Amino acid sequence: MNKKSSDIKAMFSQIAPRYDFLNSFLSLRQDHAWRQKTVRIVTRELNRDYQVLDVCTGTAELALTFRRKSNNRVIGTDFALPMLKIARDKLKQKVPSNDCYLSAADTCRLPFKDNSFAVCSIAFGLRNLVDLSGGLKEMFRVLIPGGRLAILEFSLPRPRRGKPLNNIFASLYLFYFTRILPRLGNMISRSRMAAYSYLPESVLSFPDKEKMVKLLSAHGARQIEVYPMSGGIVNLYVARKG
Numbered sequence: 001m002n003k004k005s006s007d008i009k010a011m012f013s014q015i016a017p018r019y020d021f022l023n024s025f026l027s028l029r030q031d032h033a034w035r036q037k038t039v040r041i042v043t044r045e046l047n048r049d050y051q052v053l054d055v056c057t058g059t060a061e062l063a064l065t066f067r068r069k070s071n072n073r074v075i076g077t078d079f080a081l082p083m084l085k086i087a088r089d090k091l092k093q094k095v096p097s098n099d100c101y102l103s104a105a106d107t108c109r110l111p112f113k114d115n116s117f118a119v120c121s122i123a124f125g126l127r128n129l130v131d132l133s134g135g136l137k138e139m140f141r142v143l144i145p146g147g148r149l150a151i152l153e154f155s156l157p158r159p160r161r162g163k164p165l166n167n168i169f170a171s172l173y174l175f176y177f178t179r180i181l182p183r184l185g186n187m188i189s190r191s192r193m194a195a196y197s198y199l200p201e202s203v204l205s206f207p208d209k210e211k212m213v214k215l216l217s218a219h220g221a222r223q224i225e226v227y228p229m230s231g232g233i234v235n236l237y238v239a240r241k242g
């Protein structure tokens, strides 16, 4: 399971051509709603002029959602060039002005000055970082004091005592997520590196809500809020730089 950074890069580079289609297909188009909600929550009460950095941007769907919400400058970074190529083509078609930029960069070594962005977001990227703590440190470094870090990440719905419907949903989802999704994903993406088997493995070994909150606090974050979505299969963490 412990993959090297070069393996992660190669894996995402391979699945890039079918990535957007599979995101929508395997999540039953829930991914659009997750991004919309993230942008709505993160940008509320922000002043008019702010800059957004979306790291591990992939095909830039979240960066584009931020850009659609306001005319502010948005930068997306990723280290998989085939992902960025798709993002670039999309931007050319969808963003008439130059206020959305893309750049190849490792999230654990961001090429930006300290205190540069009001928002730093990462969607379904944090669990792929080989150095999770190093990535968080970098994201906080480039945020202005009081700036918002937004982390959108998969999670597993938990069985709850006295909630039979909730428990049926949790069991069915676990079956889908660990048995069906990997087969469909690997087949459609033709991933030689079994990228869609790695997906549930990486989610199962990712810190749960309580551990994530502790980790964010240990990085000096304050006002940490958690927003579960779609019955708890995804969590949005929003934290302020202290």
Ligand SMILES: C[S@@+](CC[C@H](N)C(=O)[O-])C[C@H]1O[C@@H](n2cnc3c(N)ncnc32)[C@H](O)[C@@H]1O
Residues within 6 Å of the ligand: 005, 008, 009, 012, 013, 023, 055, 056, 057, 058, 059, 060, 061, 062, 077, 078, 079, 080, 083, 105, 106, 107, 108, 122, 123, 124, 125, 128, 129, 130
């Ligand atoms: C699951 S995709 C998420 C893409 C996009 N944010 C989304 O919501 O669809 C994870 C992305 O993180 C990128 N990634 C993983 N580790 C990275 C790192 N250390 N530096 C930069 N990008 C990284 C991968 O190349 C991939 O594009």
